[in-house]
Amino acid sequence: MSNNEGVVVKVSGPLVVARGLSGARMYEMVRVGNHGLFGEIIEIRGDDYSIQVYEETEGIGPGQPVKRTGEALSVELGPGLIRSIYDGVQRPLDKLNAEYGDFIVRGAESAALDRSVEWVFDPVAKVGDVVQGGDVLGTVQESKLVVHKIMTPPNVSGKVTKIAPVTGNVDTTVAVIETDKGPLNVSMVQRWPVRQPRPVRRKLPPNVPLVTGQRVLDMFFPMAKGGTACVPGPFGSGKTVVQHQLAKWADANIVVYVGCGERGNEMTDVLMEFPELKDPQSGEPLMERTVLIANTSNMPVAAREASVFTGITIAEYFRDMGYSVALMADSTSRWAEAMREMSGRLEEMPGEEGYPAYLGSRIASFYERSGSVICQGSEERPGSLSIIGAVSPPGGDFSEPVVQATLRVVKVFWGLDDKLAFARHFPAINWLTSYSLYLDVVDKWANENLDPKWQERRSRAMAILQREAELEELVRLVGMDALPSEDRLLMQAAKMIREDFLHQNAFDDRDTYTSLPKQFRLLSVILHYYDEARPALAEGAPLSRLLSIEPLEDVSRAKLIPEDDTEAFESLKKRITEAIQALPR
Amino acid sequence: MVTREYSTTKEIIGPLIMVEGVEGITYGELTDIKLADGSTRRGSVLEVNGDRAIVQVFEGTAGLSPRDLTVKFLAKGIELGVSQDMLGRVFDGFGRPIDDGPAIIPEKWLNINGNPMNPYARDYPNEFIQTGISTIDLLNTLVRGQKLPIFSGSGLPHSRMAAQIARQARVLKTGEKFAVVFAAMGITFEESEFFIADFRRTGAIERAVLFMNLADDPAIERIAVPRMALTAAEFLAYEKDMHVLVILTDLTNYCEALREISAARKEVPGRRGYPGYLYTDLSTIYERAGRIKGKSGSITQFPVLTMPEDDKTHPIPDLTGYITEGQIIISRPLHAQGIYPPVDVLPSLSRLKDKGVGAGKTREDHADVMNQLYAAYARGKNAKELAVVLGESALSESDILMVKFADAFEDRFIRQGEDENRTIEESLAIGWDLLAMIPKSELKRVRDAYIEKYYPKKD
Numbered sequence A: 001m002s003n004n005e006g007v008v009v010k011v012s013g014p015l016v017v018a019r020g021l022s023g024a025r026m027y028e029m030v031r032v033g034n035h036g037l038f039g040e041i042i043e044i045r046g047d048d049y050s051i052q053v054y055e056e057t058e059g060i061g062p063g064q065p066v067k068r069t070g071e072a073l074s075v076e077l078g079p080g081l082i083r084s085i086y087d088g089v090q091r092p093l094d095k096l097n098a099e100y101g102d103f104i105v106r107g108a109e110s111a112a113l114d115r116s117v118e119w120v121f122d123p124v125a126k127v128g129d130v131v132q133g134g135d136v137l138g139t140v141q142e143s144k145l146v147v148h149k150i151m152t153p154p155n156v157s158g159k160v161t162k163i164a165p166v167t168g169n170v171d172t173t174v175a176v177i178e179t180d181k182g183p184l185n186v187s188m189v190q191r192w193p194v195r196q197p198r199p200v201r202r203k204l205p206p207n208v209p210l211v212t213g214q215r216v217l218d219m220f221f222p223m224a225k226g227g228t229a230c231v232p233g234p235f236g237s238g239k240t241v242v243q244h245q246l247a248k249w250a251d252a253n254i255v256v257y258v259g260c261g262e263r264g265n266e267m268t269d270v271l272m273e274f275p276e277l278k279d280p281q282s283g284e285p286l287m288e289r290t291v292l293i294a295n296t297s298n299m300p301v302a303a304r305e306a307s308v309f310t311g312i313t314i315a316e317y318f319r320d321m322g323y324s325v326a327l328m329a330d331s332t333s334r335w336a337e338a339m340r341e342m343s344g345r346l347e348e349m350p351g352e353e354g355y356p357a358y359l360g361s362r363i364a365s366f367y368e369r370s371g372s373v374i375c376q377g378s379e380e381r382p383g384s385l386s387i388i389g390a391v392s393p394p395g396g397d398f399s400e401p402v403v404q405a406t407l408r409v410v411k412v413f414w415g416l417d418d419k420l421a422f423a424r425h426f427p428a429i430n431w432l433t434s435y436s437l438y439l440d441v442v443d444k445w446a447n448e449n450l451d452p453k454w455q456e457r458r459s460r461a462m463a464i465l466q467r468e469a470e471l472e473e474l475v476r477l478v479g480m481d482a483l484p485s486e487d488r489l490l491m492q493a494a495k496m497i498r499e500d501f502l503h504q505n506a507f508d509d510r511d512t513y514t515s516l517p518k519q520f521r522l523l524s525v526i527l528h529y530y531d532e533a534r535p536a537l538a539e540g541a542p543l544s545r546l547l548s549i550e551p552l553e554d555v556s557r558a559k560l561i562p563e564d565d566t567e568a569f570e571s572l573k574k575r576i577t578e579a580i581q582a583l584p585r
Numbered sequence B: 001m002v003t004r005e006y007s008t009t010k011e012i013i014g015p016l017i018m019v020e021g022v023e024g025i026t027y028g029e030l031t032d033i034k035l036a037d038g039s040t041r042r043g044s045v046l047e048v049n050g051d052r053a054i055v056q057v058f059e060g061t062a063g064l065s066p067r068d069l070t071v072k073f074l075a076k077g078i079e080l081g082v083s084q085d086m087l088g089r090v091f092d093g094f095g096r097p098i099d100d101g102p103a104i105i106p107e108k109w110l111n112i113n114g115n116p117m118n119p120y121a122r123d124y125p126n127e128f129i130q131t132g133i134s135t136i137d138l139l140n141t142l143v144r145g146q147k148l149p150i151f152s153g154s155g156l157p158h159s160r161m162a163a164q165i166a167r168q169a170r171v172l173k174t175g176e177k178f179a180v181v182f183a184a185m186g187i188t189f190e191e192s193e194f195f196i197a198d199f200r201r202t203g204a205i206e207r208a209v210l211f212m213n214l215a216d217d218p219a220i221e222r223i224a225v226p227r228m229a230l231t232a233a234e235f236l237a238y239e240k241d242m243h244v245l246v247i248l249t250d251l252t253n254y255c256e257a258l259r260e261i262s263a264a265r266k267e268v269p270g271r272r273g274y275p276g277y278l279y280t281d282l283s284t285i286y287e288r289a290g291r292i293k294g295k296s297g298s299i300t301q302f303p304v305l306t307m308p309e310d311d312k313t314h315p316i317p318d319l320t321g322y323i324t325e326g327q328i329i330i331s332r333p334l335h336a337q338g339i340y341p342p343v344d345v346l347p348s349l350s351r352l353k354d355k356g357v358g359a360g361k362t363r364e365d366h367a368d369v370m371n372q373l374y375a376a377y378a379r380g381k382n383a384k385e386l387a388v389v390l391g392e393s394a395l396s397e398s399d400i401l402m403v404k405f406a407d408a409f410e411d412r413f414i415r416q417g418e419d420e421n422r423t424i425e426e427s428l429a430i431g432w433d434l435l436a437m438i439p440k441s442e443l444k445r446v447r448d449a450y451i452e453k454y455y456p457k458k459d
Ligand SMILES: Nc1ncnc2c1ncn2[C@@H]1O[C@H](COP(=O)(O)OP(=O)(O)O)[C@@H](O)[C@H]1O
Pocket: A233, A234, A235, A236, A237, A238, A239, A240, A241, A242, A426, A427, A428, A504, A505, A506, A507, B350, B351, B352
């Protein structure tokens, strides 16, 4: 027997317990109380159904009704996603603003995809084609940058019996497919339950870099398309700036940015900047490839828990079209805390620091939805979904459960260091502790596609930085003057790598993005200096003069040399050589 | 009609009472609790489970006995009656006037929890506020709509600094309406008198609304105080077009009240006994700062908190720093050196400074000067530490110069008078004066054009 309506028996913050919902399933959506607030069943014990409610529960009490919807928490997928800003359960915040005012009131509702917008559907499939899940039926030009592929829904296959060009809103039927269960009208919109990964044909190991234009990342700790990375750091160390930089400059086709339990103004920042900033690849505004999810810290905590799933499902959908998609989640710690809060209300047995015992597996299954893949469908279409999660450890202590659970699954670790941030060395990524497990594949790719010396230069530069750290220990004990000249020269080279290469100002429009070829040229100039200065020192050139040759001033400004000016780097190298040769021996 | 009055209190645990046999009660409901002696206390429903309701009592449970209580459920949340006439008035932590003024006739009643501002409706804070304090204006620039806390410690002059900011904060524009909303949570009578006297002295009291919960006032009431204050602030900002500066002090006392309730409910504690939802709870206070597109008012927040044991990793400053848009950290060593205001420049930060400075806002060279001062001071401090370990003789010539710079920076830039209201030009001039100690070629963070233009000419 199953019931469509039950009653509230308990309310504790965002958690409501209801009875009389027999037949309801885990993760089914329900409407709670006299206000009809949206909620999701997250635990069933006998006749007690625990529901996390996506809105403030003040005014809800025992005896009020709870209604089933029969559907799991799902998102709408179709044209209109690009340029949108949604809350954690895919309510369009711009529409809510227009309809309900400047504050988010309870019970506010608006369709995720605007039904008043008409799209032009251009068929690709023909009548008579036999199609399966993922096969492209046609396309819609969604934004200047995005051709939206209308695909056969994942679990459908059959023969196309009707398809034609058509203009209409997302609900418009664009094709009819004769399946073994009868004819099926396919529109431009699909619904998909957020907690269930969308299927792919198969996964491949990532082997192409996700170029970010951030020198420390691309050169030393590269990310791969379809890979996973985390950015942990204490507050103020630069997590959000890194995430924003990636959202701006990463060479992905689509960016899904999830602001999960963080500041409202940071989302406003994105909303104001992205329509103005131009994508370096296409020259079009960045907003033309971006979807935003904003469930800020003061918005309901249960919707925050859902926001990460809403974001990843939208990202998977674009991946299915064969795009490279990058998802940023800032911050996964707030997501984990939302889980902890619900778990505490459910009175579950707490694990470490009060987090639920399933924290690790939830985090792992989230990152597992990334990948370089062959998409569903018969055309062997490649696509990728990269995930970059910020982590906000209490007190900056990386040994806490969320950082640790994340490090067990992600392949790239960009560790932010508040000491560097205090010294205003940005991005404050600690080059001694960070790592990328994609280093080898990216080196290989760069050696083949950019310069055969890529790997050699990169590893020499890193060796210099590591040696510097050892020497610094020594300097602390005996002072700089006690170091041999060769070591002092190395300290100089290391300083140049730090200040003239690694240091990158996100807020300077000339410095905020550097292409890979320019990164290579810049690093090469610094190494060139070291390579010329070393033999000169051995031949007796005075160290103090070597450390202060005039062209070094220009090296310190070389990061601002325009992208297309390759000549400037060559002439700088020449001047370095000449200046060193001119020194007395 | 169900009865909404019950004399069925069964348990009293810490600041909570448990009422049984209730019906039709909802989460968050306000209650009146009548005692045998005819006095009443206020409470609100924290949980309702079947016919049992858990109520937190704002005035605490001292002296209560279960059998003597009549609990009346009022079918609404906690509300504040707001009106423009609140300006110039003093209220208790529950929004009741405690000065000798007339009763406030509310224009409307607002639920003190407010609603979250739609991120889409926000306007980005980018309007420079001049506080007259160099370490803030030049290095940690405050903008309208920002939330910038002071992280202090016991015995440090955070109150003097907060008062100075309230007194001096200006926008470089005229003809706008200002207000100050001040919320005291568990501070001493003396501290609160200091603020009130200062507001009186400068006439600021006329455009101030004060909510007072002092050290000997009920602790649990502190949960309501910041929400009362912010509800008044939202009304003044968004319905009366005022620019509101909200000073909340001391958030540490607020968090302790929250911990007390959590402990009484036997919740699984997070770090150091504070509840796992402390971050979320604090964000519902701090995120009420901001600006709204199309509205001329704004809310700028200056929360003050004392770090237990001066520990920045303590959950209260830590979670605050994760929510607010920077932090001004007060330094005990600088204070001991007799430097006021003792701002610890290096770990202090205003995250919104980049949007509030530059040509047309402050001055074109502002960002470069700021970066250079930081870098130089950081180097000087480093060199000083080195000198402590290795002795002065181990320092290179340029290190010695940087040590001198750091000392001069603390003495002339950080140090200023309590009534010294520096314009941004004055702060920049001091900055350039100090930078002139360093050879031009070392000023790598400043553009050549600005060095040309602003580097003091030596004659
Ligand atoms: N790459 C960068 N370039 C310049 N400034 C930066 C950079 N990264 C961080 N910052 C500075 O650090 C501040 C804090 O960074 P943010 O990303 O907000 O920290 P978090 O998210 O870790 O708390 C920023 O407001 C900015 O002033």
